[in-house]
Amino acid sequence: MKPNRSSLLAFLGVLFLLVGSGFYLLQKAEDDLASDFIVKENFRQALILDQSLNENVLRSRSFVSENYDSMVADSELNDHASDELRRLSTTMIEDLPELPVQLESYFRLWNEKKMAIEDFKAKHSVLRNSLKYLSTLELQAEGTEVEHQAHQLLFSVLSFNLSPTPNHEKQVVHNLGILMKAPGQKKTSTAEFVDSLALHTKIILRSLRDRETSEKIILSRQVPEALARAENLYHSWSTQNSRNSTYIKLLLGTVCVILIVALISFFRRLQMASAELTVLNRDLELKVTKRTEELSHTLQELAQKQQVLVQASKMSALGEMAGGVAHEINTPLAVIQMRSEQVQDMINDGDFDQGFLTEALESIRETSFRIAKIVNGLRMFSRNGERDPLQPVALGKVIDDTFSFCRERFTNNGVRLEIVDESGAGSLLIPCRPTEISQVLLNLFNNSYDATQSSQDKWVQIHLVDLRESVELSVTDSGAGISPLIREKIMQPFFTTKEVGKGTGLGLSVSQGIAHAHGGSLRLDENSPHTRFVLTLPKDRSEQFRPAA
Amino acid sequence: MKTELKLKIRNYFSVFSICLATAIYILFRFTSQVPTLGAEKEKLKQQIFAISQSEPLRTGAFSPLPKHTSANPEKARLGKMLFEDKRLSKDDSLSCASCHDLYHGGANSLKTAVGIRGQIGEVNTPTVFNSQFNFRQFWDGRAASLNEQIEGPIHSPIEMATSWTEILAKLEQDKRVIEEFDKIYPKGLHRESVIDAIVEFEKSLITPNSAFDQFLRGDASALSARQLAGYQKFDTLGCVACHQGRNIGGNMFQSLGIAGDYFKARGGFLNSDLGRYNVTKREQDKYVFRVPSLRNVELTAPYFHDGAVPTLEEAVRKMAKYQLGRNLVAEDVEDIVEFLKALTGQLPVSLQSVRGTANEAQ
Numbered sequence: 001m002k003p004n005r006s007s008l009l010a011f012l013g014v015l016f017l018l019v020g021s022g023f024y025l026l027q028k029a030e031d032d033l034a035s036d037f038i039v040k041e042n043f044r045q046a047l048i049l050d051q052s053l054n055e056n057v058l059r060s061r062s063f064v065s066e067n068y069d070s071m072v073a074d075s076e077l078n079d080h081a082s083d084e085l086r087r088l089s090t091t092m093i094e095d096l097p098e099l100p101v102q103l104e105s106y107f108r109l110w111n112e113k114k115m116a117i118e119d120f121k122a123k124h125s126v127l128r129n130s131l132k133y134l135s136t137l138e139l140q141a142e143g144t145e146v147e148h149q150a151h152q153l154l155f156s157v158l159s160f161n162l163s164p165t166p167n168h169e170k171q172v173v174h175n176l177g178i179l180m181k182a183p184g185q186k187k188t189s190t191a192e193f194v195d196s197l198a199l200h201t202k203i204i205l206r207s208l209r210d211r212e213t214s215e216k217i218i219l220s221r222q223v224p225e226a227l228a229r230a231e232n233l234y235h236s237w238s239t240q241n242s243r244n245s246t247y248i249k250l251l252l253g254t255v256c257v258i259l260i261v262a263l264i265s266f267f268r269r270l271q272m273a274s275a276e277l278t279v280l281n282r283d284l285e286l287k288v289t290k291r292t293e294e295l296s297h298t299l300q301e302l303a304q305k306q307q308v309l310v311q312a313s314k315m316s317a318l319g320e321m322a323g324g325v326a327h328e329i330n331t332p333l334a335v336i337q338m339r340s341e342q343v344q345d346m347i348n349d350g351d352f353d354q355g356f357l358t359e360a361l362e363s364i365r366e367t368s369f370r371i372a373k374i375v376n377g378l379r380m381f382s383r384n385g386e387r388d389p390l391q392p393v394a395l396g397k398v399i400d401d402t403f404s405f406c407r408e409r410f411t412n413n414g415v416r417l418e419i420v421d422e423s424g425a426g427s428l429l430i431p432c433r434p435t436e437i438s439q440v441l442l443n444l445f446n447n448s449y450d451a452t453q454s455s456q457d458k459w460v461q462i463h464l465v466d467l468r469e470s471v472e473l474s475v476t477d478s479g480a481g482i483s484p485l486i487r488e489k490i491m492q493p494f495f496t497t498k499e500v501g502k503g504t505g506l507g508l509s510v511s512q513g514i515a516h517a518h519g520g521s522l523r524l525d526e527n528s529p530h531t532r533f534v535l536t537l538p539k540d541r542s543e544q545f546r547p548a549a
Numbered sequence: 550m551k552t553e554l555k556l557k558i559r560n561y562f563s564v565f566s567i568c569l570a571t572a573i574y575i576l577f578r579f580t581s582q583v584p585t586l587g588a589e590k591e592k593l594k595q596q597i598f599a600i601s602q603s604e605p606l607r608t609g610a611f612s613p614l615p616k617h618t619s620a621n622p623e624k625a626r627l628g629k630m631l632f633e634d635k636r637l638s639k640d641d642s643l644s645c646a647s648c649h650d651l652y653h654g655g656a657n658s659l660k661t662a663v664g665i666r667g668q669i670g671e672v673n674t675p676t677v678f679n680s681q682f683n684f685r686q687f688w689d690g691r692a693a694s695l696n697e698q699i700e701g702p703i704h705s706p707i708e709m710a711t712s713w714t715e716i717l718a719k720l721e722q723d724k725r726v727i728e729e730f731d732k733i734y735p736k737g738l739h740r741e742s743v744i745d746a747i748v749e750f751e752k753s754l755i756t757p758n759s760a761f762d763q764f765l766r767g768d769a770s771a772l773s774a775r776q777l778a779g780y781q782k783f784d785t786l787g788c789v790a791c792h793q794g795r796n797i798g799g800n801m802f803q804s805l806g807i808a809g810d811y812f813k814a815r816g817g818f819l820n821s822d823l824g825r826y827n828v829t830k831r832e833q834d835k836y837v838f839r840v841p842s843l844r845n846v847e848l849t850a851p852y853f854h855d856g857a858v859p860t861l862e863e864a865v866r867k868m869a870k871y872q873l874g875r876n877l878v879a880e881d882v883e884d885i886v887e888f889l890k891a892l893t894g895q896l897p898v899s900l901q902s903v904r905g906t907a908n909e910a911q
Contacts, residue, residue, distance in 0.1 A: 069794040072684040121801040129787035
């Protein structure tokens with residue numbers, strides 16, 4: 001689960017990073033949109049104000065009492081819009097370097113226009129006053145000599161005011177010339193009147209020309225065109241930009257959707273995996289329990305079978321001895337038979353020899369005891385003494401008992417049996433199960449007997465040594481010894497060198513098991529020139545006790 | 550199995566709810582067509598609102614002054630303090646109010662202003678009252694706004710002859726000033742804050758409710774018979790062609806001496822006589838000046854850019870002669886002067902200790 005968790009954290013980290021940067025981009029796009037809105041609004045305002053100014057100029061020309069405050073307000077607002085545009089254009093100078101240049105040309109034209117408006121206002125005021133005054137002057141001329149000329153002049157001035165063409169101007173100048181040269185100038189009041197008329201006509205001519213120039217500048221398409229150029233430039237860029245930002249948004253949306261789907265499937269998979277794991281765990285537990293049960297059952301069976309096997313091997317060892325046992329019993333039986341025949345004969349002869357009879361009966365009795373002893377030994381041997389408690393027994397006695405049913409077999413075949421007990425270890429009481437020890441010894445004796453068959457000088461030597469903590473019992477025979485090749489295998493169950501049917505291959509392995517059960521050991525002395533098996537039994541092994549497997 | 554299912558459902562639920570919330574948020578952000586505009590839009594809104602709320606402009610040649618100022622009273626109070634603070638001049642001898650006497654129509658009675666060390670200026674001091682309604686500042690209109698205007702007298706070597714560095718250094722010594730600025734301005738004591746405070750004070754200096762304004766608002770009895778006659782003459786003679794609009798002047802440039810040579814008649818030559826030419830260097834801008842406002846004109850003698858005309862009567866007469874090409878008779882002059890007196894408004898609210906007109910304050 002550990003790598004999963006860290007990968008999950010990494011995944012979440014990446015998710016948050018992406019979403020965070022996404023929102024940052026979104027915020028930026030939104031800011032762009034906001035400034036976009038402002039820029040467009042200012043462009044719009046500038047255009048509207050420009051139109052409004054033009055209208056005001058035209059209106060001023062037509063109406064006399066119009067004041068200039070609205071033109072001033074429009075001019076100021078347009079200046080404000082220009083300032084905003086200048087400020088905003090510098091913020092996007094990296095993206096749109098042409099915009100400030102384009103705007104500058106607009107600003108320049110706008111400033112020219114602004115000045116023209118000021119000129120217009122001044123000249124228009126003057127013109128308006130003089131035109132007004134000229135009309136009143138003309139009225140004053142009524143009934144004078146210059147009435148006609150004054151009338152002519154006013155007419156030409158008004159025509160010029162309506163259509164300021166060079167022809168009309170010439171007409172005005174011409175009419176003014178006539179008026180100046182008109183007779184009757186001697187009269188001071190008329191002279192003053194004509195002077196005034198001339199002054200205002202001149203003012204009108206001058207102002208009208210100037211106003212016309214200003215008006216042309218104001219009403220020319222230059223300013224709105226420059227503004228439109230700048231706006232178009234900005235507009236195409238902003239369209240592209242907004243398209244790009246739409247792409248970014250789409251991309252971002254897609255990424256978000258993918259991430260969400262990925263997150264869901266990730267969690268789903270995790271969920272499924274953990275569910276699967278739970279099921280697997282439960283199965284595994286069941287299987288383990290089942291196996292454990294099976295195993296314990298098998299072990300139980302195995303233990304039973306082993307018990308059977310051990311018994312079988314014992315019986316087999318006994319079987320091997322069977323011939324010997326028969327012999328063992330036959331000999332005393334023969335003695336009993338012979339003695340009883342002697343006693344029979346004596347009875348038949350009637351010749352009672354008290355001594356002989358006593359001797360014969362004594363012999364029969366002794367021999368019967370011997371048979372009883374053998375049978376007793378056999379019975380003891382054959383019973384399963386595995387669960388017997390340990391009891392202190394002298395090894396010498398166990399050796400004796402075991403020999404009781406194989407001695408005949410050894411002696412009949414010329415095998416010498418020697419017991420060497422220099423330290424008197426045979427009389428030491430060793431805690432053991434004598435039946436089992438006897439089984440071990442019988443196995444060893446059988447093996448030794450078989451081994452000696454191939455040699456000339458047949459002997460088996462039993463050596464008892466007191467090792468203070470334990471007692472060592474070794475069985476050495478005159479046999480050919482054990483080949484180093486099979487030394488390691490001899491203790492294994494079912495290993496045998498004997499012919500098929502003769503041995504079970506269990507003898508030594510069972511014997512070793514018994515030795516271990518007693519806390520001791522059974523091993524082959526590999527250093528000995530002859531085959532020598534060493535059985536070691538502890539003197540006090542209450543602590544080391546464990547039941548035979 | 551049951552608990553496992555529950556756990557599964559709970560996990561799914563939490564994951565789904567997170568995803569759903571995220572998705573809804575994203576969707577919302579994507580689909581919202583109206584961007585949440587920040588301060589920029591607010592500014593624009595306010596601008597549009599201000600335009601829509603401003604007094605109607607096209608009511609003939611004149612329109613009345615607004616009755617109330619839009620100036621921030623806190624800033625204006627601070628601005629008044631600065632306006633009267635002599636530390637704004639190099640040798641601590643002059644304040645703005647030294648020339649723009651707040652109790653003398655926002656100007657003074659000198660021909661031309663006197664700067665530090667008694668230096669005589671070239672032009673007559675224009676009034677600071679209603680100056681926000683002038684389309685440009687100074688006689689030659691070289692400043693487009695009041696903020697720009699302040700820089701003029703502060704730096705002019707014959708006026709206050711100082712600099713912001715010097716002024717701020719002096720003001721920074723004054724704990725009270727620093728405290729006042731910290732209270733009102735996020736930037737605290739700063740060049741921009743000082744200018745803003747002074748401008749805010751100047752914006753508070755409006756003189757509303759003059760007799761003429763009341764007349765314009767529909768009170769026919771606000772003007773006396775002579776004033777009414779003067780108003781008619783003012784109109785028919787053509788004064789109105791230039792002295793018009795909300796401030797009765799101050800919304801255009803005009804050349805001095807249309808119908809006669811004013812300068813020749815006066816004699817002598819001053820550089821300031823060139824007027825707007827000094828700013829634009831255009832030949833046609835020679836002798837062109839910003840048309841002064843006639844509001845409170847009876848309080849701001851002497852007159853004209855050079856202060857060469859001591860009385861209102863003479864001013865009216867000269868204007869008629871050189872600008873309109875008329876020689877007015879005494880009755881006309883008197884009527885017009887009477888009318889001009891109707892242009893005197895109330896003392897600005899920020900100066901009022903006792904309610905009264907700008908006239909009464911004298």
